[in-house]
Amino acid sequence: MxxxxxxxxxxxxxxxxxxxxxxxxxxxxxxxxxxxxxxxxxxxxxxxxxxxxxxxxxxxxxxxxxxxxxxxxxxxxxxxxxxxxxxxxxxDGASEEVFSTYTFYKHPQKFNHFLSELVTKCGSENLDGVLLTVDKVDRETESVLILQETLGLINNKPYFRYYLCSGWVFSYWRSRGYIAASVAMCWKNKVYVRGLYLDASTVAHYASGKSLLNFGQDGVHFPNGVRWYAEDLAYVPDVYLKNVDPEENKFGLNAALSLWFQLNSKGFLDTGFMNNDVVLKRFNDAREKLA
Structure with a gap:
């Protein structure tokens, strides 16, 4: 004992x-x-x-x-x-925040101004991006849009700077509209953004700005991510509405579509790659299906 x-x-x-x-x-x-x-x-x-x-x-x-x-x-x-x-x-070891994060929730015009200044400074050919989201209905996790600037070359290999834009909860109807607008504005400016589905903890980890990013051959790297076409948020209704919290009586879905039409009427959803009349018909048909 x-x-x-x-x-x-x-x-x-x-x-x-x-x-x-x-x-x-x-x-x-x-x-x-x-x-x-x-x-x-x-x-x-x-x-x-x-x-x-x-x-x-x-x-x-x-x-x-x-x-x-x-x-x-x-x-x-x-x-x-x-x-x-x-x-x-x-x-210096005095803070947990590696990067300051930019928030443009409900302010697409401010994002457009931010992006325009970035394109003017860097050139669109030196910018691309990745949108980190979760592939499920999740009203807790913030998504993050990481814009990547190529600063220069060392022995023909690029090195980078990152800009983290967060504050959007991907499954919330209002956030969905503003995320779609932000991605569309990037594509309109020839800043090509891809989408990646990751687990919620990983997305939240990087959205907080409290971690250095993983580096790969082409810049920021997430080996476990599932790729999807983020630009489809602007002109494919099924993608735009995927994993939006429907809420009671499909309020979330209807509200998401209404916001899409509002933002589209102001030009925020023009990627420069699709005829707007074709896209409008797609979203009108989607709204009728929900009615």
Missing amino acids: IFGEIESFVSLIERATKSFKKRDKKHQELLSTRLVSVFESHGVHRNQIPNVIGHGLTFHDVSCDKRLLEKLDNDILDSTCSLFGINRDWL
Whole structure:
């Protein structure tokens, strides 16, 4: 009995020690380690940092985190945050928010202004995007539209900056209309947005702006996502209404269609790829089916 109690006590101490070590390791993460993770998540390898950021850094300086830490100053940190749109407080370890997020819910004109400024600054050929959503009726999870800017090339490989637009609950009828308008405006400006269905926790994780994004060969990368055609939100009724919460007496579906007609009349749903008369007929037919 005594030996069993001692064994249980030792086991408890071991678990507590392991937990403390994990917390301590996280607490001791070097500022330089975070800096390198920022570059790598945007497509810049550690050894390429001097070529991108300059400030007198050498390959020797970036060869390990401890050497890099000795070289860091406010100019390097501020330049990195400015280049990639990263919150300085997060880089310093004082905040959980990596990216500031943009919210345009109920304000398609503001999104259009934001997008126009981005296209003017970057050029549409240097912009594309991905809309992360869930493939079910879910009134809790916010979707996120990630716009990706190609900043430049290193050895013919691009590196990027990201802009996170969130605040839309995809299954809510009002959000559905404004998401469709945002995607349509992107396509109208030749900023091509694809759709990806992911699980709710992953979508919410990235919509919060509290995580660096996964990087792949073509930029932001979600290996488990199921691709769909986000532009169809603007001109295919079945896609526009898919997973919209119908609510009582199909109120949600009817309200979603009414909002589509309002936004379309103001030109917010013109992708530039479909004849509006054809699209109008599709949505009128969909409204009649619901009646």
